[in-house]
Amino acid sequence: MPVRLLIVLALVALGLAAPLTAAERPNIVVVMSDDMGFSDIGCYGSEIATPNLDNLAAGGVRFTQFYNTARCCPTRACLLTGLYPHQAGVGHMTGKGHGAEFPSYRGDLNDRCVTIAEALRPAGYRTYAVGKWHVCHNVRPDGPKHNWPLQRGFDRFYGMVSGGGSYYDPFTLCRGNQLISPYADPEYKPKTYYFTDAIGDHAVRFLGEHQKQHAGTPFFMYVTFTAAHWPMHALPEDIAKYKGKYDGGYGPARKARLAKARKLGLIDPKWGLSEQAGDWDAVTNKEWEAACMEVYAAAVDRMDQNVGKIVAELKRTGQLDNTLVLFLQDNGGCAEQMGRRKNKNHPDGPRADKPTLPPLPPEALPKSLVPPQTRDGYPVRQGPGVMPGPADTYVAYGEGWANVSDTPFREYKHWVHEGGISTPLIAHWPKGIAAKGELRRQPGHLIDIMATCLDLSGAKYPEGKTPPEGKSLVPAFADKPIERDANYWEHEGNRAVRVGDWKLVAKGPGGKWELYDLKADRTELHDLASANPEKVKELIAKWEAWAKRAKVLPWPWKPAYKESR
Numbered sequence: 090m091p092v093r094l095l096i097v098l099a100l101v102a103l104g105l106a107a108p109l110t111a112a113e114r115p116n117i118v119v120v121m122s123d124d125m126g127f128s129d130i131g132c133y134g135s136e137i138a139t140p141n142l143d144n145l146a147a148g149g150v151r152f153t154q155f156y157n158t159a160r161c162c163p164t165r166a167c168l169l170t171g172l173y174p175h176q177a178g179v180g181h182m183t184g185k186g187h188g189a190e191f192p193s194y195r196g197d198l199n200d201r202c203v204t205i206a207e208a209l210r211p212a213g214y215r216t217y218a219v220g221k222w223h224v225c226h227n228v229r230p231d232g233p234k235h236n237w238p239l240q241r242g243f244d245r246f247y248g249m250v251s252g253g254g255s256y257y258d259p260f261t262l263c264r265g266n267q268l269i270s271p272y273a274d275p276e277y278k279p280k281t282y283y284f285t286d287a288i289g290d291h292a293v294r295f296l297g298e299h300q301k302q303h304a305g306t307p308f309f310m311y312v313t314f315t316a317a318h319w320p321m322h323a324l325p326e327d328i329a330k331y332k333g334k335y336d337g338g339y340g341p342a343r344k345a346r347l348a349k350a351r352k353l354g355l356i357d358p359k360w361g362l363s364e365q366a367g368d369w370d371a372v373t374n375k376e377w378e379a380a381c382m383e384v385y386a387a388a389v390d391r392m393d394q395n396v397g398k399i400v401a402e403l404k405r406t407g408q409l410d411n412t413l414v415l416f417l418q419d420n421g422g423c424a425e426q427m428g429r430r431k432n433k434n435h436p437d438g439p440r441a442d443k444p445t446l447p448p449l450p451p452e453a454l455p456k457s458l459v460p461p462q463t464r465d466g467y468p469v470r471q472g473p474g475v476m477p478g479p480a481d482t483y484v485a486y487g488e489g490w491a492n493v494s495d496t497p498f499r500e501y502k503h504w505v506h507e508g509g510i511s512t513p514l515i516a517h518w519p520k521g522i523a524a525k526g527e528l529r530r531q532p533g534h535l536i537d538i539m540a541t542c543l544d545l546s547g548a549k550y551p552e553g554k555t556p557p558e559g560k561s562l563v564p565a566f567a568d569k570p571i572e573r574d575a576n577y578w579e580h581e582g583n584r585a586v587r588v589g590d591w592k593l594v595a596k597g598p599g600g601k602w603e604l605y606d607l608k609a610d611r612t613e614l615h616d617l618a619s620a621n622p623e624k625v626k627e628l629i630a631k632w633e634a635w636a637k638r639a640k641v642l643p644w645p646w647k648p649a650y651k652e653s654r
Contacts, residue, residue: 126422126494134350141397149517171539171557193640206242212548220313256322257480272451289395316392319485321477323387338369367489422494428471428484437472593628598646
């Protein structure tokens with residue numbers, strides 16, 4: 090970071106300098122992808138083509154130890170508010186509230202938290218959200234909208250209010266405050282509707298219109314792609330790039346990613362590789378299994394293309410130099426089996442020769458996350474006989490490929506071992522980050538995004554709300570330490586605490602505590618709990634104190650948590 094700007098920011102934080110002018114304060118663009126693992130982009134070890142993200146990394150810094158919260162909506166609640174998700178009311182999932190007894194698990198943002206947009210807008214920022222929202226429940230045309238984006242600080246919104254759906258016909262698609270059909274939208278009529286492109290196109294539109302209507306006013310933009318969350322939907326031209334790429338199976342892909350990540354300096358060579366999930370030799374339909382990863386890669390590729398469109402528009406409008414662009418992921422690779430088995434509601438096998446159901450009118454809104462049919466009347470298919478990609482398919486890529494995505498770590502989305510919570514973080518800001526292509530090894534967490542935005546914008550966090558938990562990442566941009574006591578996790582009874590290089594972690598409500606020295610063993614292969622009982626006791630006490638303060642306890646899981654003291 091240029092010395093002058095760093096000094097000004099430090100003085101502002103101390104109250105010794107006037108706030109930065111609108112021209113000095115950076116724009117902030119937070120880009121987040123969905124259900125992708127630590128090694129899924131090129132600059133973190135992948136074979137998938139992500140040249141636009143790689144270029145942002147080459148022009149900025151990459152964090153090697155940044156963390157999310159292991160699941161879609163808790164991560165969004167955490168990022169948006171700077172709080173642990175329980176403090177914001179989303180300790181588990183939206184739509185699965187646990188009643189008055191467990192308000193921190195109600196599944197809806199509460200009124201004691203503040204979003205980044207709500208914090209920055211009074212400081213003069215324009216605020217835009219594009220993509221997946223997923224921090225409210227009971228989404229329907231006549232339902233409550235108190236936690237939709239426009240009611241939580243954003244000036245404009247286009248995207249999906251809930252958590253998933255078809256890329257060709259998104260569930261709960263919304264413009265502003267109105268649920269819409271992509272096929273009856275007068276404002277956006279592409280030749281082929283594909284949600285990843287729609288997100289990128291609307292981000293570009295909002296940026297261009299901001300420059301025309303609000304030039305000189307800083308902005309905050311929140312861009313949340315659903316790529317590469319199931320279903321494995323991708324466009325034919327992107328799928329074609331990866332044909333045959335994964336015919337060798339899981340093992341060669343993992344080994345190649347590990348070697349590349351080590352060469353890039355992201356992975357310490359002394360760390361072992363976690364156990365491989367799945368036996369490629371035992372896979373009976375290798376063509377189908379390889380196709381799942383081909384389509385996954387294609388979805389990531391298209392997401393990167395749209396990141397490129399956003400960067401190009403920032404450059405075209407002269408805003409790139411003073412825009413902090415952050416890229417990260419909401420959880421680790423997803424091992425869920427959605428659509429991979431036969432079921433009574435959706436046919437398995439190849440597509441029918443012609444539609445078998447009445448077509449849907451253009452204005453009809455999708456009624457379910459997994460649609461029964463396409464707009465033109467084809468049944469949506471699921472099962473091991475369904476080659477993924479087209480609109481009439483709805484399958485996930487499975488545990489074997491999720492294990493590849495999370496190379497070299499253990500576990501997946503849901504769990505708080507490193508595979509479930511480790512995310513890339515790219516930070517690019519030409520005017521504010523002098524480093525080019527460097528790594529940052531300071532541990533960081535989603536709670537830090539709010540603190541960073543407050544730091545750079547000069548915005549004041551409103552009194553009377555739950556105070557944010559994070560630390561500004563600005564010192565780390567200049568490779569200075571981030572002073573913090575600990576980071577904590579809990580999701581579905583999976584729990585962890587990290588203090589320095591020590592991490593205490595447990596799997597499931599009844600799981601035993603495991604202890605790891607992450608400096609020596611970040612892949613969590615050597616449990617040191619039995620050899621260090623005092624350290625275990627110390628970290629358990631810290632986690633329990635946090636769990637009470639952050640409203641994690643009492644929790645709704647069985648068995649109930651029993652304190653160690």
